[in-house]
Amino acid sequence: MTAVAPSDAQPARPPYTLADFDFTLPSELIAQHPATERSGSRLLDGSQSTPADRTFRDLPQLLRPDDLMVFNDTQVIKARVFGEKDSGGKLELLVERVLPGNEVVAHMKVSKKPLPGARMHMAGGERRGGFTATLLGRWPDEQGALFRLKFSDEPHALMQRHGHVPLPPYITHTDTAEDEQRYQTVFARHPGAVAAPTAALHFDETMLATLDAMGVRRASVTLHVGAGTFQPVKTEDLSQHVMHREWYSVPDATVQALADCKARGGRVVAVGTTTVRTLESWAASGQSEGDTQIFITPGFEFQVVDALLTNFHLPKSTLMMLVSALSGYAHIRGLYAHAIRDGYRFFSYGDAMWLTRSTADSQR
Numbered sequence: 001m002t003a004v005a006p007s008d009a010q011p012a013r014p015p016y017t018l019a020d021f022d023f024t025l026p027s028e029l030i031a032q033h034p035a036t037e038r039s040g041s042r043l044l045d046g047s048q049s050t051p052a053d054r055t056f057r058d059l060p061q062l063l064r065p066d067d068l069m070v071f072n073d074t075q076v077i078k079a080r081v082f083g084e085k086d087s088g089g090k091l092e093l094l095v096e097r098v099l100p101g102n103e104v105v106a107h108m109k110v111s112k113k114p115l116p117g118a119r120m121h122m123a124g125g126e127r128r129g130g131f132t133a134t135l136l137g138r139w140p141d142e143q144g145a146l147f148r149l150k151f152s153d154e155p156h157a158l159m160q161r162h163g164h165v166p167l168p169p170y171i172t173h174t175d176t177a178e179d180e181q182r183y184q185t186v187f188a189r190h191p192g193a194v195a196a197p198t199a200a201l202h203f204d205e206t207m208l209a210t211l212d213a214m215g216v217r218r219a220s221v222t223l224h225v226g227a228g229t230f231q232p233v234k235t236e237d238l239s240q241h242v243m244h245r246e247w248y249s250v251p252d253a254t255v256q257a258l259a260d261c262k263a264r265g266g267r268v269v270a271v272g273t274t275t276v277r278t279l280e281s282w283a284a285s286g287q288s289e290g291d292t293q294i295f296i297t298p299g300f301e302f303q304v305v306d307a308l309l310t311n312f313h314l315p316k317s318t319l320m321m322l323v324s325a326l327s328g329y330a331h332i333r334g335l336y337a338h339a340i341r342d343g344y345r346f347f348s349y350g351d352a353m354w355l356t357r358s359t360a361d362s363q364r
Contacts, residue, residue: 066266078163
C-alpha cells in the first residue's frame, strides 16, 4: 500500500493491519542533531482532543504533585566496533548483549560470514592496541540475526575504549563527541543499551530539580534497549509479528513507589515507550526481572501506565502501535498530522509529545 500522511487517512477500525500505521514523513523533519539545550525542544500536548503546541520547559504545567514519573536508567554502550577478518575483509559488530566469561551477543555486518572458531581483529587487532573477537556460533534468536562471540578482554571496557556510539540508522553522520554526551540521559547508570531511551534525553538537572520542588516523585526501571527497536514490522497481519527480546528490571523501591502512587490517587507517568514496556511486562508477568517480548497494540489493557512522555516514532513501527494503544488510533493519527504540518522534529533527537491514557472505548 502506498504510504500516506496521517491527515490523508480515514480512521481505521480494528482489526488493524500494518498499513494502518504507515505515513509519509518529509526527510527534513528527521532530526540529525539534538537541540542546543536538552530541555530546549518542543512539546506537543496531546492530552486533549485538540493538539496544543508547547515547549519542553512547559512540562511541569502538565504534571501534578502526586504524580510519579518513571524513568529508564539504562546506559547506552559504545556498541559499534569495526574490524577485519584474517583475510582482510572488513566487518562491523553491533553488540546487543554482554554475557558472562567475556562473551557477547552481536549483529555482524560482513560480506561473507566467517565460520565458528574464526578470529576477528577488532579496532586494529591486538598488535595495534585493539582486541580479538572469536566467533562461537549463532545465537538462538527469533530473527536468526545474532551471533555469539568471545572477546579477548572484558567487553564493556573494550567497547568504551574502541567502540562507537550506536546511532540509529536514520542519523546519517558518524558519531562525534557531541553524540557521546547527548545520546545518553543525565541519569544513565546501568550499561547495556544499544539505543537511548530518547524521551528521557530532554531532561536536564534543572528540569529534574523543578519537578522535585513541585513534589512530583521519581522512580527508575531498567530496560536495555536493543537494535530491534528500529526494525519495522513486516507482516500485514500484526498477530504474526515476533517481537525482539529485551532485558528489564523493576527494583523493589519502584514497586513500592508505584503502590504508593496509586494509593494517593496520583498518575504513573512513563518517560518513554521503553518504560511503558517495562512496567506493563512486570504487571503482566509478575516478574521483576527478565526478558520481555511484550507487543502492545490497540486494544491492550494497560495495568500501570496513566500518561506517557515520548518522542515521535517510525512509520510501521511497534512503537506507533504502542502509542495508538495508549491514546487511541485516530487521536494519534491526528497528532502526527499536526506535527508534520507544524514542522516538529522527529525520532531520537527530535521533539517530544505528552499523551494520556484514553478510555477503553477509544482504544478499540
